[in-house]
Amino acid sequence: MKRTEFKINEFFSLQLEGIKTFIYVNGKKFTPCKYVLFNILVDDIDQYVTINSIDEIMDNLDHLLEEYPDTITPEVEFWAHCSNLQAWVKYGYNTDLLDLSLSFSLLKELAHEGDLQAKRVFKDEIAKRLMRGDFNIIRYLIVDGYLEFLTYEEIISILSSENFNFSLAPPKRHFY
DSSP: OOOOEEOOOSSSSEEEEETTEEEEEEEEEEOOOOOOOOOOOOGGGGGGGTTOHHHHHHHHHHHHHHHHHHSHHHHHHHHHHHHHHHHHHHHOEEESSSSHHHHHHHHHHHTTTTTTHHHHHHHHHHHHHHHHHHHHHHHHHHTGHHHHHHHHHHHHHHSSTTTTOOOOOOOOOOOO
16 A cells, blocks of 8 residues: 655655545644535635635535545645644634634644644633633533643633623524
8 A cells, every 4th residue: 555654744644545635743643633624715815815714614604525535646635734733833723713622632632742832722722712702612612521621710801801702692503
């Protein structure tokens, strides 16, 4: 079986194994990459200026590439995943740049494995996402236990902040 590897940093890499891309953390298989959601053309970049996170885009897309996995080759998909994760690291593990569940689970694992930058930003990313007040994101963070990484005082500080922007808009996605 042909394997292609791309090292993101000293803590994690991606490997193309057959037709599937996997993320490895400290040499251990962590998770498969799911699919490439979409391709932003340079000419279309302006339409994404008001988007806060990839999760907002996911809520409004038709998931065309998910339904038609043969649209791009496994090699092209591998390099797209590499590019996305490399950008995620370059921009300080910003959880807005990846799918919510991937960004937080990977950030948590990297912090656990000793990545100092991941340790520094982990709680800040949880707080940042809570501050926005998006119902689906708050629900995800609660259900998946991410609030346990914050102290009671930190949670109270976030909820009482004038920047906390919670609204009970109807959920767009369901986490099962």
